Amino acid sequence: MKYTQLFGKTLRNVHHGVKSEGFAFLLRGGFVRSNGNGLFSFLPLGNRVIRNLKRLIREEIEAIGGLEVSVPLINPIELWHRSGRDRLVGNDMVRFQDRHGHNMVLAPSHEEAFVDLVRMGLRSYRDLPAFMYQFQLKFRDEERIRNGLIRTKEFMMKDAYSFHRSASDLNIFFPKVFAAYERIFKRCGLDVLPAESGVGYMGGEKAFEFLVPSSIGDDLLIECPQCGYRANKSVAMGLKDFHTDTPLELESVDTPGCTSMEELSNFLGVEKHKLAKTMIFKTMSGLVMAVVRGDHEVSKEKLSRFLGELVLEKADKQDVEQLGFVPGYLSPIDLSSSMPLVVDGTVAKSTNLVVGGNEEGVHLKNANFGRDFESPHVADISMIRPENKCLQCGGSLQEIRALELGNIFKLEDFYSRSMGLYFQEENGKKAYPFMGSYGIGIGRLMGAIAEQLHDKRGILWPSELAPYRFFLMGIGKSDTVRQKVDSIYEKFHTDTLLDDRKESPGVKFQDAELLGIPYRIVLSSKRNQEDTVELYNRYTRQSRLVKLEDIEKTMKELQEKEVLPK
RNA sequence: CGGGGUGUAGCCUAGUGGCUAAGGCGCCUGCUUUGGGAGCAGGAGACCGCCGGUUCGAGUCCGGCCACCCCGACCA
Numbered sequence: 001m002k003y004t005q006l007f008g009k010t011l012r013n014v015h016h017g018v019k020s021e022g023f024a025f026l027l028r029g030g031f032v033r034s035n036g037n038g039l040f041s042f043l044p045l046g047n048r049v050i051r052n053l054k055r056l057i058r059e060e061i062e063a064i065g066g067l068e069v070s071v072p073l074i075n076p077i078e079l080w081h082r083s084g085r086d087r088l089v090g091n092d093m094v095r096f097q098d099r100h101g102h103n104m105v106l107a108p109s110h111e112e113a114f115v116d117l118v119r120m121g122l123r124s125y126r127d128l129p130a131f132m133y134q135f136q137l138k139f140r141d142e143e144r145i146r147n148g149l150i151r152t153k154e155f156m157m158k159d160a161y162s163f164h165r166s167a168s169d170l171n172i173f174f175p176k177v178f179a180a181y182e183r184i185f186k187r188c189g190l191d192v193l194p195a196e197s198g199v200g201y202m203g204g205e206k207a208f209e210f211l212v213p214s215s216i217g218d219d220l221l222i223e224c225p226q227c228g229y230r231a232n233k234s235v236a237m238g239l240k241d242f243h244t245d246t247p248l249e250l251e252s253v254d255t256p257g258c259t260s261m262e263e264l265s266n267f268l269g270v271e272k273h274k275l276a277k278t279m280i281f282k283t284m285s286g287l288v289m290a291v292v293r294g295d296h297e298v299s300k301e302k303l304s305r306f307l308g309e310l311v312l313e314k315a316d317k318q319d320v321e322q323l324g325f326v327p328g329y330l331s332p333i334d335l336s337s338s339m340p341l342v343v344d345g346t347v348a349k350s351t352n353l354v355v356g357g358n359e360e361g362v363h364l365k366n367a368n369f370g371r372d373f374e375s376p377h378v379a380d381i382s383m384i385r386p387e388n389k390c391l392q393c394g395g396s397l398q399e400i401r402a403l404e405l406g407n408i409f410k411l412e413d414f415y416s417r418s419m420g421l422y423f424q425e426e427n428g429k430k431a432y433p434f435m436g437s438y439g440i441g442i443g444r445l446m447g448a449i450a451e452q453l454h455d456k457r458g459i460l461w462p463s464e465l466a467p468y469r470f471f472l473m474g475i476g477k478s479d480t481v482r483q484k485v486d487s488i489y490e491k492f493h494t495d496t497l498l499d500d501r502k503e504s505p506g507v508k509f510q511d512a513e514l515l516g517i518p519y520r521i522v523l524s525s526k527r528n529q530e531d532t533v534e535l536y537n538r539y540t541r542q543s544r545l546v547k548l549e550d551i552e553k554t555m556k557e558l559q560e561k562e563v564l565p566k
Numbered sequence: 567c568g569g570g571g572u573g574u575a576g577c578c579u580a581g582u583g584g585c586u587a588a589g590g591c592g593c594c595u596g597c598u599u600u601g602g603g604a605g606c607a608g609g610a611g612a613c614c615g616c617c618g619g620u621u622c623g624a625g626u627c628c629g630g631c632c633a634c635c636c637c638g639a640c641c642a
Contacts, residue, residue, distance in 0.1 A: 510602065
């Protein structure tokens with residue numbers, strides 16, 4: 001490619017709102033442009049990176065048997081009725097009607113569409129396993145759009161779905177995808193951390209995320225450096241401490257204006273771990289009350305897991321009042337409602353907690369589980385804190401901010417049962433396949449690579465992802481130099497960006513660094529006299545002189561060899 | 567969705583209520599220059615986000631709307 005024919009110029013600066021350095025380089029280099037909040041165009045250079053990412057991912061997914069297909073971005077809502085997820089997903093999913101008044105959605109994920117596709121080809125156990133993937137847009141009307149490509153409304157995803165005859169077949173297959181994911185991220189030059197994660201509205205039993213530590217990530221990981229335990233904070237387990245005393249008598253106290261744990265703790269002069277926090281959540285089948293200690297947060301993932309159904313959100317004020325509760329002073333004591341009460345283990349074990357009085361401005365001191373309030377549902381529903389110890393080895397835990405790049409879910413037979421996808425077993429009986437689903441966000445991956453792999457001058461693309469492998473330029477007006485440049489370009493033009501601009505060498509050097517092209521080849525009349533060319537390595541910032549007669553051979557070798565910036 | 571911030575030329579910015587809205591980058595023309603974002607000369611490019619108000623006079627003050635950016639959103 002000749003630079004003069006390339007669309008998308010480099011920029012000297014971006015406005016200071018852009019906090020993410022990697023994203024700033026992507027903008028400055030002319031890789032991407034924003035077209036509105038959370039919406040992006042990929043320019044020729046950026047699109048080449050995307051293409052390379054896809055090629056890399058195809059190689060790894062097809063190496064474990066994946067077949068590439070494509071299902072539509074738009075789904076009839078009917079599909080989502082059948083799985084029941086139309087009621088779980090909420091406002092992330094854009095719904096609309098076509099001109100005939102048919103209800104459609106922009107798919108935020110494609111489990112339903114794949115189940116529907118597989119239905120056409122699945123009759124017998126002999127048709128299993130099936131493993132298919134696609135690169136397809138997802139649309140999620142995100143409430144939290146941020147950091148350029150990291151969190152967008154519309155994004156390309158590699159999503160893969162596997163269908164198995166049995167749970168054990170799925171269990172055998174699952175680690176293969178896990179290993180393929182590790183290879184993919186490694187080839188991208190990223191040190192990812194696999195971690196156990198929640199399942200959200202994807203459903204299913206077990207899930208893992210692949211995350212890269214990053215300050216611009218939205219996830220918190222809990223890790224035990226001693227034994228290697230690692231999980232998303234939303235599902236992480238740990239040894240929680242609790243305090244016990246001799247139970248005292250239940251006592252009412254006036255607590256005007258204390259509707260948060262912070263206020264209550266300050267007002268009473270009592271540490272937060274001696275308070276109990278009572279909250280009401282919505283689920284599809286109704287409301288549920290949860291009690292955790294004042295210094296803890298409810299994990300909706302853990303609560304969902306315990307209930308066996310997705311916890312959607314906090315109940316709103318009106319719902320709470322309608323049930324006869326006083327917002328800010330919720331109490332698990334004297335529950336007249338039939339709503340299930342789930343009590344965190346730490347609350348059940350602690351003594352003399354302060355709980356809401358279910359009366360404006362009143363709390364109750366010395367509440368004790370088993371005496372003042374009771375429930376058969378005692379479970380771990382609170383998030384652990386970094387100061388808690390590892391459940392497996394007792395070691396100290398640490399909290400890591402990280403960015404999720406991919407995930408893998410064991411969906412079991414949730415979708416096949418709800419959507420009626422079945423096959424005939426050897427014995428003639430009907431059976432439902434066990435499913436896995438496996439995603440990687442392509443744009444986010446590109447953003448994460450730019451974020452992780454850059455220096456002051458620009459991006460450091462791994463060689464197999466770089467838009468071009470060679471940046472070729474000549475210095476001076478010498479005709480012989482130009483001819484030699486042209487002759488090299490001719491042989492390597494598909495993998496070379498030839499900077500044929502009438503710019504000073506400095507400008508070209510700067511842009512070559514910014515674009516992160518791994519090798520820069522410079523010919524000049526000065527060097528030309530010695531019949532040598534300069535070969536510069538973007539990662540090491542070292543250059544060496546190669547004899548002109550050897551340069552093509554050297555370039556061929558460099559084309560064959562994949563290199564990471566580290 | 568909540569809080570905060572910002573909207574001035576393609577990009578980044580300056581601009582006490584007062585003349586014809588300023589600078590840098592980029593762009594166009596010509597010449598010079600060719601090893602780290604070159605020099606000289608000339609030139610084009612702005613309904614100052616939109617609507618309304620205050621005022622003799624608004625880019626500037628007030629109100630509303632819109633867009634974008636940052637932060638927060640489970641602690642009722």
